[in-house]
Amino acid sequence: xxxxxxxxxxxxxxxxxxxxxxxxxxxxxxxxxxxxxxxxxxxxxxxxxx
Amino acid sequence: xxxxxxxxxxxxxxxxxxxxxxxxxxxxxxxxxxxxxxxxxxxxxxxxxxxxxxxxxxxxxxxxxxxxxxxxxxxxxxxxxxxxxxxxxxxxxxxxxxxxxxxxxxxxxxxxxxxxxxxxxxxxxxxxxxxxxxxxxxxxxxxxxxxxxxxxxxxxxxxxxxxxxxxxxxxxxxxxxxxxxxxxxxxxxxxxxxxxxxxxxxxxxxxxxxxxxxxxxxxxxxxxxxxxxxxxxxxxxxxxxxxxxxxxxxxxxxxxxxxxxxxxxxxxxxxxxxxxxxxxxxxxxxxxxxxxxxxxxxxxxxxxxxxxxxxxxxxx
Numbered sequence: 001x002x003x004x005x006x007x008x009x010x011x012x013x014x015x016x017x018x019x020x021x022x023x024x025x026x027x028x029x030x031x032x033x034x035x036x037x038x039x040x041x042x043x044x045x046x047x048x049x050x
Numbered sequence: 051x052x053x054x055x056x057x058x059x060x061x062x063x064x065x066x067x068x069x070x071x072x073x074x075x076x077x078x079x080x081x082x083x084x085x086x087x088x089x090x091x092x093x094x095x096x097x098x099x100x101x102x103x104x105x106x107x108x109x110x111x112x113x114x115x116x117x118x119x120x121x122x123x124x125x126x127x128x129x130x131x132x133x134x135x136x137x138x139x140x141x142x143x144x145x146x147x148x149x150x151x152x153x154x155x156x157x158x159x160x161x162x163x164x165x166x167x168x169x170x171x172x173x174x175x176x177x178x179x180x181x182x183x184x185x186x187x188x189x190x191x192x193x194x195x196x197x198x199x200x201x202x203x204x205x206x207x208x209x210x211x212x213x214x215x216x217x218x219x220x221x222x223x224x225x226x227x228x229x230x231x232x233x234x235x236x237x238x239x240x241x242x243x244x245x246x247x248x249x250x251x252x253x254x255x256x257x258x259x260x261x262x263x264x265x266x267x268x269x270x271x272x273x274x275x276x277x278x279x280x281x282x283x284x285x286x287x288x289x290x291x292x293x294x295x296x297x298x299x300x301x302x303x304x305x306x307x308x309x310x311x312x313x314x315x316x317x318x319x320x321x322x323x324x325x326x327x328x329x330x331x332x333x334x335x336x337x338x339x340x341x342x343x344x345x346x347x348x349x350x351x352x353x354x355x356x357x358x359x360x361x362x363x364x365x366x
């Protein structure tokens with residue numbers, strides 16, 4: 001276990017900021033895909049055969 | 051973006067494990083945000099001036115895809131060019147030469163963005179615009195960066211096609227086709243690119259010479275470059291005016307393009323005539339700065355005319 005890389009506080013901070021940025025981007029993509037789906041389907045969203 | 055990624059460079063394999071040092075800002079820098087903004091702007095003009103209507107949400111989605119695709123091109127370019135970037139004054143501060151991001155991370159980041167932007171464009175807009183976006187990224191990476199940049203002084207002439215495609219992508223996103231109007235917008239940027247970059251390269255010859263990039267001033271000399279700048283400027287001026295004759299631009303566009311084109315040629319003439327010392331440097335710098343303004347104003351006027359046209363149609 002001694003040869004494991006120990007991250008410094010600065011490196012931990014950067015990793016956290018990268019993780020937060022990725023989370024925001026993924027969240028934004030979910031919202032975008034949802035809205036685009038609604039826009040593309042329009043009023044036909046309810047008129048599909050079940 | 052792994053925290054314990056190995057440092058694998060194109061030139062070889064370094065077994066020393068490295069910890070990822072890059073912050074969010076470094077990844078943004080990797081996407082060349084200034085280039086990206088120009089690409090997004092010209093793509094937006096293509097989207098707006100194209101006949102037909104696209105829902106504002108889809109316009110936004112298309113712009114995001116174009117922006118991310120441009121960012122992918124920038125990241126992949128920085129991955130491949132990391133060795134020469136480190137030796138050039140203008141590019142030494144980029145994230146890879148500074149050791150903030152490893153080449154391996156840049157390659158992964160660029161590839162994910164490239165594939166993601168093309169697939170999203172295809173699924174959300176249409177597959178023609180997605181194909182053009184893929185062509186843009188591929189052309190910039192494989193044709194310009196990997197093949198031409200280090201081999202021929204025509205690198206930016208042919209490679210300029212990649213930067214000229216965004217208005218066509220925008221046009222294709224709305225119409226689902228590629229037409230003469232979209233091609234004219236492509237041609238304007240295509241002919242604009244050589245005088246723009248050569249004006250910059252004239253004052254950075256030593257940088258390019260040191261890293262062995264055969265830019266035209268390095269290979270053919272400053273005088274031959276000045277002649278080529280003038281030739282391309284003379285070709286650009288009428289092509290810049292042509293949207294006014296095919297109905298893409300109106301009177302305001304015609305007048306603006308005429309004046310700006312004349313000014314472009316006049317500044318290129320100054321570059322051609324002033325060949326020594328500070329005056330020569332200043333002339334090249336002026337042309338470089340003006341060339342950016344030229345493209346911005348030309349496309350901005352197309353936007354303004356479209357907006358006013360829409361306003362007039364709405365009020366009558």
